[in-house]
Amino acid sequence: MTVSDLDPRLIAEQPGLAGAWQGFRRRLAMGELGSLPVVVGIAIIWVIFQIANSNFLTAGNLTNLVLQIAGLGTISVGIVLVLLLGEIDLSAGAVSGLAAGVMAVLNVKHGVPGWLAIVGALATGALIGLVQGFWTTRFRIPAFVVTLAGLLAWQGALLYVLGSTGTINMTDGTITGLANTFFVPLDAWLLAVVVTVAYAAAKLWERRQRAAAGLPVPAMRAVVIRIVVLAVLLLAAAAVLAADRGLPLALVIFVALVVVFDLIIRRTRFGRHILAVGGNSEAAHRAGIKVSNVRMVVFMIASTMAAAGGVLLASRLFAVNQSSGASDLLLNAIAAAVIGGTSLFGGRGSAYSALLGALVIGSISNGMDLLGVSSDKKFMVTGAVLLLAATVDALSRRGRQAAGRA
Amino acid sequence: MPADTPILELRGVSKRFGAVQALTTVDFTANVGEVTALVGDNGAGKSTLVKTIAGITTMDEGEYRFEGQEVHLHGPQSATTLGIATVYQDLALCDNLDVIGNLFLGHERLGGTRLLDETSMERESTRVLHRLAVRIPSVRTQVASLSGGQRQSVAIARSMLGNPKVALLDEPTAALGVAQTAQVLNLIRTLREQGLAVVVISHNLGDVFQVADRIEVLRLGRRVASFETAKTDSDEVVSAITGAKSGDEQLPIGDEADASNGATSGASDVEVNER
Numbered sequence: 001m002t003v004s005d006l007d008p009r010l011i012a013e014q015p016g017l018a019g020a021w022q023g024f025r026r027r028l029a030m031g032e033l034g035s036l037p038v039v040v041g042i043a044i045i046w047v048i049f050q051i052a053n054s055n056f057l058t059a060g061n062l063t064n065l066v067l068q069i070a071g072l073g074t075i076s077v078g079i080v081l082v083l084l085l086g087e088i089d090l091s092a093g094a095v096s097g098l099a100a101g102v103m104a105v106l107n108v109k110h111g112v113p114g115w116l117a118i119v120g121a122l123a124t125g126a127l128i129g130l131v132q133g134f135w136t137t138r139f140r141i142p143a144f145v146v147t148l149a150g151l152l153a154w155q156g157a158l159l160y161v162l163g164s165t166g167t168i169n170m171t172d173g174t175i176t177g178l179a180n181t182f183f184v185p186l187d188a189w190l191l192a193v194v195v196t197v198a199y200a201a202a203k204l205w206e207r208r209q210r211a212a213a214g215l216p217v218p219a220m221r222a223v224v225i226r227i228v229v230l231a232v233l234l235l236a237a238a239a240v241l242a243a244d245r246g247l248p249l250a251l252v253i254f255v256a257l258v259v260v261f262d263l264i265i266r267r268t269r270f271g272r273h274i275l276a277v278g279g280n281s282e283a284a285h286r287a288g289i290k291v292s293n294v295r296m297v298v299f300m301i302a303s304t305m306a307a308a309g310g311v312l313l314a315s316r317l318f319a320v321n322q323s324s325g326a327s328d329l330l331l332n333a334i335a336a337a338v339i340g341g342t343s344l345f346g347g348r349g350s351a352y353s354a355l356l357g358a359l360v361i362g363s364i365s366n367g368m369d370l371l372g373v374s375s376d377k378k379f380m381v382t383g384a385v386l387l388l389a390a391t392v393d394a395l396s397r398r399g400r401q402a403a404g405r406a
Numbered sequence: 407m408p409a410d411t412p413i414l415e416l417r418g419v420s421k422r423f424g425a426v427q428a429l430t431t432v433d434f435t436a437n438v439g440e441v442t443a444l445v446g447d448n449g450a451g452k453s454t455l456v457k458t459i460a461g462i463t464t465m466d467e468g469e470y471r472f473e474g475q476e477v478h479l480h481g482p483q484s485a486t487t488l489g490i491a492t493v494y495q496d497l498a499l500c501d502n503l504d505v506i507g508n509l510f511l512g513h514e515r516l517g518g519t520r521l522l523d524e525t526s527m528e529r530e531s532t533r534v535l536h537r538l539a540v541r542i543p544s545v546r547t548q549v550a551s552l553s554g555g556q557r558q559s560v561a562i563a564r565s566m567l568g569n570p571k572v573a574l575l576d577e578p579t580a581a582l583g584v585a586q587t588a589q590v591l592n593l594i595r596t597l598r599e600q601g602l603a604v605v606v607i608s609h610n611l612g613d614v615f616q617v618a619d620r621i622e623v624l625r626l627g628r629r630v631a632s633f634e635t636a637k638t639d640s641d642e643v644v645s646a647i648t649g650a651k652s653g654d655e656q657l658p659i660g661d662e663a664d665a666s667n668g669a670t671s672g673a674s675d676v677e678v679n680e681r
Contacts (some may be wrong), residue, residue, distance in 0.1 A: 213525045215532070267521045269514045272503075276511055279500035286498045287512030288483075347502035 049367035059243035071313035073358030078305030086346020091150030096310030097325020114174030125307025133299030179316035185242030192234035278346030419468035446624035461485035491565035555586025
């Protein structure tokens with residue numbers, strides 16, 4: 001493969017740091033923005049709220065913020081997977097409510113131990129996902145309709161499970177501990193260092209493997225810059241969390257799920273198959289991928305993640321009630337995935353968009369609460385931000401199309 | 407198997423879809439190191455024949471021999487197992503994946519940790535593309551950003567990963583520009599030089615004459631003619647495709663068909679199977 005006499009528009013990245021910078025600028029010009037717009041967006045939102053209320057960027061409030069987004073973000077991770085398939089799951093909110101309801105009833109009314117009640121909630125989610133996935137693939141009904149039916153049905157099921165009680169309060173230490181446990185400040189620092197070292201080791205090992213195989217390797221300086229950026233981010237987060245109550249368990253769970261699913265999407269056969277089905281399901285089918293199985297498993301994972309999010313939300317609230325999982329939870333979870341940069345059209349996106357999108361939505365909600373803005377205005381602003389994010393996505397798509405990369 | 411046995415041989419293949427007799431006792435052969443073009447008008451039965459070879463449709467009657475042995479295909483997988491690779495017209499590529507992702511789609515390699523072995527796949531991709539003399543900017547490029555010819559090359563390269571013995575290419579140059587067509591035709595020649603039996607289905611006689619060693623003509627479900635490219639010209643082939651030569655129910659249309667009518671009459675080295 002010679003690089004000469006290539007179409008100059010398609011020239012590969014030049015080696016070295018200058019090449020990496022050039023490549024970055026070219027991708028930017030062609031509309032491959034990645035997570036840059038949303039990171040810039042978060043920065044702008046934070047600056048605005050900090051100017052409006054100096055309490056916004058305090059350790060205490062930022063700790064509250066991450067606690068607020070853990071449940072929503074966890075649901076959004078599942079939504080990202082479904083969107084990657086080019087499908088949608090409208091039942092996620094209702095499933096999160098029902099799963100939390102099952103957990104509460106098992107634990108409080110039937111005396112099931114907390115951990116087993118949590119397992120029961122997750123199993124409920126998995127079963128629902130299996131049923132919805134089966135219905136979608138077996139009868140070829142659009143997921144939109146099947147999960148819309150689910151949205152109604154599981155809301156009803158929550159009311160049925162709760163019975164006449166209406167609200168169930170939970171005191172079980174395992175359940176409430178999920179959202180109310182903080183590791184001592186030292187742990188936050190330790191985790192930041194461990195993760196950075198692990199990342200650096202993985203990157204350098206990968207680079208050595210590629211070099212040993214005679215493949216082009218990224219510039220050493222570019223690798224070092226990535227490691228340093230990650231270290232700075234993690235240490236800053238550790239500093240903020242350590243200055244308040246410490247490292248919240250809920251944040252560890254949420255971020256761990258994001259990292260694990262990012263690994264699954266990018267580096268496993270199953271993840272590759274999800275992207276293939278989302279990109280061109282006919283091609284995936286012809287390549288021997290069992291498309292129906294991939295769809296079914298993804299719906300199962302999505303509902304399980306919805307259940308996990310419901311458990312985190314209930315743990316934070318110490319209760320499950322008839323409106324658990326209702327209201328704007330579902331729409332915020334979908335909005336988070338889209339704001340984070342996952343395409344609604346399938347095949348493009350990342351697990352990190354759940355984290356970034358949830359940060360945007362959480363920051364807006366948290367900031368306006370601080371300012372005492374009423375929920376009518378909150379809804380309108382969140383709607384405007386979603387529209388803005390979708391517009392950025394559409395414009396960058398157009399950029400890709402213009403550059404022949406649609 | 408004796409050296410002169412065709413690697414792929416179909417004898418007396420008939421296929422009926424409801425009221426339509428798609429193929430009537432068609433014979434077809436492909437030889438190692440040879441490019442066989444399959445030409446014919448729309449509805450002549452090219453697609454049905456290709457699908458039969460690829461194991462997608464089963465024949466009603468006829469014999470399927472591979473390397474001299476009679477075989478019975480059960481679905482496309484058994485054709486692939488025999489060593490018959492098919493590249494369809496719509497390529498079936500995932501635009502959102504990079505070249506490596508598409509080359510190994512459905513056959514991803516795993517490392518010791520059950521994660522994708524990107525290093526090994528990248529090395530193999532580079533090797534295959536290099537062997538086929540395919541030029542793309544990087545194996546990490548998203549397929550969406552490749553040109554039509556490059557996409558076709560990637561699709562063909564993918565079918566080569568299993569080291570097949572026969573390559574079936576359905577309209578490989580359709581909708582390609584001049585330079586891209588040349589690129590794909592070169593790739594077809596490379597496949598032939600590497601000892602594959604190549605079958606090309608095409609509408610474009612210009613391309614056919616550039617790469618094919620043999621031209622098989624289908625018309626209305628029958629194999630009506632078989633030419634050696636070196637000993638024929640496009641007028642002769644056109645008249646076989648349109649049926650202008652035999653003076654049957656279809657009248658010559660326009661000047662071109664008239665001309666071919668005259669050109670064919672003197673040909674003696676052409677095997678014509680009009681029934």
